[in-house]
Amino acid sequence: MKLFLRDHLSFIILYIITFITLPIVIHRLDGFENHYGYFIFLSIILLAILLFVRYVRRKKFYMHIEKESIDIDEFLIHQPNAPIEKAYADQLRSILSSLLSKDEEHKDFLQEQQLMISQAVHQMKTPLSVIQLLIQSNQSNEPRLFLEWQKVKKECNMLNFALNQLLMYSRSTKILVDLKIEPITLKDIVQEVVNDLKDYFIENEIYPKITIEENITIYSDRKWLKVVVYQLLNNAVKYGKRESIVLVNYENGQLFIRNKGETIPTSEINRVFDLFYTGSKGRTIGEATGIGLYLVKKVLNTLNHSFDLYSANNETIFTIDFSGNTETAIK
CATH class of the missing domain: 1.20.58 (Methane Monooxygenase Hydroxylase; Chain G, domain 1)
Structure with missing residues (x-):
């Protein structure tokens, strides 16, 4: 209630001034009937003065509200004039302080x-x-x-x-903290992952075929890119058809990983990258966790490598595009 009265103090003062002065003016003009236009003019002038003063005092407040995009710091009104601005600034500082405190607690928890x-x-x-x-x-x-x-x-x-x-x-x-961009021989990365998954390939009677030239060099983070390739090849074997081939090839700045087998339904293509989403396969294959492709997406986005997933006609193709990286090179 106090804030309301303080915010409308100018209206109250105007009303009091009008209440006191207008009868005096009307009395001196010998009646209201003959000077109706002058009364309207005087009322408009007083209202205009009031609105102008209120606008000047609240200009910063209106500018803050009208901004389409604004940083958190810009929400603060550092030199508030009107009572409502001061109340708004104090409340916002309290909220920001609470948010920063909770953010620190959340970081510590993570x-x-x-x-x-x-x-x-x-x-x-x-x-x-x-x-x-x-x-x-x-x-x-x-x-x-x-x-x-x-x-x-x-x-x-x-x-x-x-x-x-x-x-x-x-x-x-904390990928960014651990990031180290360096020249990498792409075939070496793929070959290392294939060797790590050798038993898995043999067990599922699926055979890898790598067609990448020895001199293909890309610029990326070795450790995290290996995590991506490992996850993709593991999925290619897990969901691949027995006695089939997983083809890994590089062409026109793009790495392709192809496998034959059960495809991903069209309705699930975009959702397979969501955390913990296992889709229809998750109900039939107990090994599905819904973490792998989420991790792939997160790493590739951080490394700024665009990617694409295609699945149809008993074939699934995952593409990683290295051509967008201006430092991609062929020795």
Whole structure:
């Protein structure tokens, strides 16, 4: 109520002035009937003066409101004139202070969460490495149980992939901090990933075919680009048709990863990049997590590499465009 009265103080003063002065003026002019036009003119002048004064005092406030795009700092009125402006500025400072405090708390929480995930993953990886060594040892010592140990090895590989994916996801919030752009031989990256997934290819009876020239060099972040290629080739095998070929080739500044098999429904093409979205395949394939392609999209957007996903006629093609990078080079 106090703010309302303070904000409309000028109207109250005008009303009092009008109430006091107009009877005096009318009395001196010998009646209202013969000077009606003068009364209207005087009222308009007083109203115009009031509106002008209010506009001058609230000009900054109106300019703030009328801006289409504005930074947070620009919301503040640093030298408020009118009472409503002062109240607005004080309230906004309080809100911004609260938001900044919550933002700091959220950053601390994310940092703590990332640390906990990282520690948990590393603690799980140690016994997992021991299990993998035991598998290798027992496969050679107990040939009769070779197939059984292969099943255990498969589960270990799946667990290792899930742990790596979780670790990369937790670190993806700070990609820019970890970024290192350097010249990379594209074929080396792809070949490294294929070697890492060798057992997975063999197990699913799918065969990689790389047609990338040795002298193709791109500029990107080696570690994060390898994460992308690993995820894409892993998906190509996971959803590929048995006894088929995963073709990886480079042409006109673009890297293509093709696989034959079940395609992605058209209605899901754009949604497969959403976090935790598994789509129709997630209901039939228990390994789907909805993290992989989200991570791919996030990394490629950060690296400024455009990409495209096509899936139809029992073929899925993922394309990464390196031609948009002006530093892409061929030795």
